[in-house]
Amino acid sequence: MPAYLCTACGLQFPPAEAPPARCPICDEARQYIPAGGQGWTTLEALQTRHRNAFQRIEPGLYGIGTVPEFAIGQRALLIQxxxxxxxxxxxxxxDPATVDLIQGLGGISAIAISHPHYYTAMVEWSRAFGDAPIHLHEADRAFVVRPDPAIRFWSGDRLGLGAGVALIRTGGHFPGSAVLHWAGGAEGRGALLTGDTIQVVADRRWVSFMYSYPNQVPLPARAVGAVRDAVEPVAFERLYGAFWHSIVAEDAKDAVRRSAARYIAAISDPAAGR
Structure with missing residues (x-):
């Protein structure tokens, strides 16, 4: 039986004879059901039309993204x-090529995901790499539609993954939204991998924070302040968002501070924008 994939967000469901009636990720205020309705595909079908592209972003960091773009269009990051x-x-x-290339880079010993929009085919990836543990924050447990023994729910505000790598729960976009701090990134000055918990905007000196990006629903000031405060204790020069060009290349920590201040001022001042 096929394990159906939602074509709007990429979420994979348990094997079944027929597609699900709905996708709980899309049928929710932070995402959307496309105008043409909910669509489904399978991994086997996807492999015939798409491939994964690799890019070395900096020493020890590789980007992996699907081309042509599929579903939300994010790219994953591999810390070597x-x-x-x-x-x-x-x-x-x-696909087999992706497995071969990653094995050549040393495989995968752990998977960590920022929030439910990027859960996608996490179980397939885990199984392909020796049942690598999948670290998800327990606050988003309800969005897991394909349970698996490899999934490890963590709690609290921080989870160390060893050797200068840690997950930090920020909340905001989702209750369990998290970022990854890589102390060795940016030539030892530190890098923050954020998905779109902290989203790099068109002017890449700045970032933003949203409850829903496609539906343009902002976060309240207190939630933005909580995201900013969660990453304040760690050092990072560079910030990598969810997409290929989502990079704040330098002074990223100050960019988060400045952006939070600008955001909070804009939504708190009734006269802003007049």
Whole structure:
């Protein structure tokens, strides 16, 4: 039986004879059901029309993205390290070429995902790499539609993954939204991998924070302040968002501070924008 994939968000469901009646990720205020209705595909069908592209972003960091773009269009990030590689966020497409290339880079010892929009085919990825543990925050447990023993729900505000890598719960976009701090990134000055928990905007000196990006629903000031405060204790020079060009290349920590201040001022001042 096929494990159906939602074509709007890439979420994979357990094997079944027929597609699900609905996708709980799309049928929710932060995402959307396309105008043409909910659509479904399978991993096998996806492999015939798409492939994954790789890019070396900086020493020890590789981007992996599906082309042509599928569903939300995010790219995953692979941190390469002697202690074991970590996949940050996930993709719906996994094929033999992707497995071969990643194995050549040292495989995957752990998967960590920022929020439910990027759960996609996480179970397929885990199984392809020796049942690598999948770290998800327990606050988003309800969005897991394909349970698996590899899924490890973590709690609290921080989870260390060893060797200068840690997950930080920020909340905001989702209750369990998290970022990954990589102390060795940016030539040892630190990098923050954020998905779209902290989203890089068109002017890449700035970032933003939203409850829903496609539906343009903002976060309240207190939630933005909580995201900013959650990452304040760690050092990072560079910030990588969810997409290929979502990079704040330098002074990223100050960009988060400035952006939070600008955002809070804009939504708190009744005269703003007049």
């Amino acid at each position: 390290r002697p202690e074991g590689n970590i996949l940050w966020d996930c993709l719906a497409l996994l």
